[in-house]
Amino acid sequence: MRSFRDHRVRTQPTGERNAGCMFKNPAGDHAGRLIDAAGLKGIAVGRAQVSEVHANFFINPRRRHLPRRAGAPDQVREAVRQRTGVTLEPEVVLWT
Numbered sequence: 312m313r314s315f316r317d318h319r320v321r322t323q324p325t326g327e328r329n330a331g332c333m334f335k336n337p338a339g340d341h342a343g344r345l346i347d348a349a350g351l352k353g354i355a356v357g358r359a360q361v362s363e364v365h366a367n368f369f370i371n372p373r374r375r376h377l378p379r380r381a382g383a384p385d386q387v388r389e390a391v392r393q394r395t396g397v398t399l400e401p402e403v404v405l406w407t
Contacts, residue, residue, distance in 0.1 A: 324362040327370040333384055334367055334399035342399050343367035349394040351387055359383035 319325060334342035346352065346366035353363045355372070361383075362368040369383060388399050 324364045329370045356383035
């Protein structure tokens with residue numbers, strides 16, 4: 312169990328507020344790899360930021376100065392589609 316926990320701490324943003332993986336892995340690939348390949352790791356949209364640790368996790372970096380704006384998952388999904396041709400499917404239920 313310790314090795315699983317250690318792996319998770321190394322590869323996921325466990326110290327940040329997040330909702331887990333945002334997108335399902337497409338057949339034969341990984342959503343986090345596609346988001347990273349599209350150059351989106353670390354970008355912030357509104358109060359959400361793509362994690363620097365694992366690109367399929369969106370974190371709330373506790374920045375109060377960011378404007379409240381919905382659509383971070385939609386914007387990342389569209390950027391990945393434009394850059395890679397792959398349409399990511401949400402893993403979580405998105406409220407708009």
